[in-house]
């Protein structure tokens with residue numbers, strides 16, 4: 169063995185036990201009591217700590233050209249992810265109209281491969297469904313290890329929007345080849361109309377971001393996407409769900425047997441739209457927006473009852489200078505925020521407070537995403553033959569979040585000042601230590617593209 173983690177408490181989505189974990193060639197090769205380390209084998213003493221499967225973030229936007237600027241780069245973001253216990257991300261290769269999906273993937277991989285510090289995969293953002301080449305390529309893209317797609321019900325201005333017919337046809341076709349369609353669900357007609365009205369009335373302040381995207385605009389769009397998925401007998405994944413109305417639609421859809429999954433993000437559990445009234449309220453603007461306390465509570469309940477099985481961060485990091493591009497007009501804010509590095513420790517602190525088991529935390533932050541996205545059991549668990557992607561987690565470590573303390577290069581953080589108990593002591597990617605005590609110690613370009621399996625229901 170190259171590495172043995174001794175004396176830790178191993179925690180998967182379904183089990184908790186004391187054991188040593190032995191690693192060779194980047195894989196887990198032994199799990200048991202008193203594993204013997206030969207001379208030359210590196211030994212980590214994890215006494216008093218948990219050994220968790222590496223966190224998986226299925227919703228990340230590195231280096232995304234968006235809202236007139238570009239989000240933080242692949243290396244900075246994945247190094248910061250590693251410091252927070254994340255070992256795999258799924259980023260988005262968003263097709264530009266008129267271009268091929270396969271070419272889009274090639275370009276994205278070219279950009280990412282030399283930079284990523286942790287393993288990664290891609291979803292394809294389909295923006296040009298009516299183009300016959302897109303439809304021809306879909307089976308090949310799935311076969312190549314990318315069985316998940318994101319389609320946008322909004323972002324007409326970005327040239328990303330799909331209409332309902334596109335969505336329906338894509339759901340039918342993806343299902344045939346073992347793929348799943350993700351949707352960004354907001355009602356474009358209402359949000360555009362309200363935005364135009366508010367701008368005309370010179371209502372420019374940040375809070376208007378919330379007022380122009382009321383809850384029903386998400387609820388209705390989620391309901392519509394589910395109706396289309398049901399009619400198409402397709403597999404649907406709602407990305408970044410924010411509202412109690414959306415949750416209710418997913419709950420009802422699942423009851424009817426629709427193959428629908430919904431992810432939420434930490435910002436929709438922890439932050440509320442009164443932040444928009446603060447001096448720097450525009451920093452907190454994302455799309456869809458953060459909501460009311462009642463929505464946060466509904467989403468927690470949705471996770472606890474199993475309607476929401478997994479989480480992503482929707483990290484799309486813009487620094488203070490980039491956020492300033494809004495120049496006082498809510499509709500021009502670069503939408504997105506940092507979230508990778510704080511994902512696991514924030515969720516740990518909150519879940520302990522809510523009385524969750526650590527197994528359940530592992531399920532929503534790692535195992536279920538691995539299952540939903542065709543990475544399991546290579547990723548998302550601790551088992552013989554799985555990649556040795558692990559977090560040695562110190563449940564007692566106290567940390568106060570501050571941008572200065574974080575590995576992230578972003579100069580602000582939505583959770584500055586929040587006090588956490590529990591933090592990753594070490595992150596291991598394919599058997600290699602890549603972060604220690606919140607500092608990245610890995611290597612640029614260490615991460616690999618991970619092809620994924622086509623899937624059925626989980």
Ligand code: URP
Nearest residue numbers: 352454455482484503504
């Ligand atoms: O505000 C967000 N969510 N920015 C990233 C783009 C998206 O829609 O996920």
Ligand code: ZN
Nearest residue numbers: 352407408455
């Ligand atoms: Zn989106």
Ligand code: ZN
Nearest residue numbers: 227229408482
């Ligand atoms: Zn996103």
